[in-house]
Amino acid sequence: MSDWIKWLLLGLLSIAFGIFVLGAPVVASIAVTMVTGVLLLISGGLQVVGGFTVEGVGNKILSLIMGAVMLFLGWSFLDNPLEGTLTLTTVVMILFVAGGIARIILSFQMRGTQFYWPTLISGVLSLALAAYILANASIGLALSLLGILLGIEMLFNGFGLVFMALFIKSAPNDVTEAKEA
Template identity: 80%
Template sequence: MSDWLKLMLLGLLSVVFGVIVLGAPVVASVAITTLTGIMLLIGGGLQAVGGFTVEGAGNKILSIIMGIIMVFLGWSFLSHPLEGTLTLATVVMILFAAGGIARIILSFQMRGTGLFWPTLISGVLSLGLAAYVMANAGVGLAFSLLGILMGIEMLFNGFGLIFAALFLRSTAKHA
């Protein structure tokens, strides 16, 4: 099978999964929270065990404590997936707001260049998205936010792979 065809099939699969995820964003959000919980449990367990091999009493204690916190957080996400989903959505909202504020500040350092307006608009949109999520958290948007973002990313990824496949096919014809 040619490389372009592999990319095309992978892209189509990503688009299909993106549509499925967008059709059930709350389920996808809970799945993301569950996977995050599993990864935190594994990572925290390894961190705590690995902490015993670290040199220096302070480093050893810090490493073990961080591992225990990660295990606790992972267990919390797995025990209470809806609350974990709200927690992760809140973190995403805070990251949107922080990124928006940082880009707005950065844009004013770019005043007089062609990058001022795109950077300012990008920052304002991120800040607006964070405000929208916060304002609508009570109506269930927070529960579906992670799934919506994942579905959109899968669509973008799928279309990107499809375009890359078409590009590869066209260059192979001309070679």
């Protein structure tokens, strides 16, 4: 099987899963929370183990505290996935605000270039999305948001892989045609 077909199949699979996730966003949001909980437990455990190997009392204490916090968060997400989903949705909203503010500040440093308006608009849209999430902070939206974002990302990723596969398929033909001309 050629490489472009593998990329095409992977892209189509990502699109199919994206559609599936968008069909059940609450289930996907809870799954994201559960995976986050497992990853926090693993990284927290590794952080605690690593804390015993670092040098310096301050570094050791900081590493052990950080590991304990990650273990606590991981266990909390796994023990209470609905509350964990609400927490992660709040974190996403905060990241939208921080990213929006950062891009707006960056856009003013780009004033007079072709990148000013796209960067400014991108930042404003991030702030608008955060405001929309905050204004509609119902349990339903909060529980669905992570799944919706995951589904959209899977669709974008799938389409990107499909386009890349088609590019790879046509690339050798373009190189051959350029050599013949």
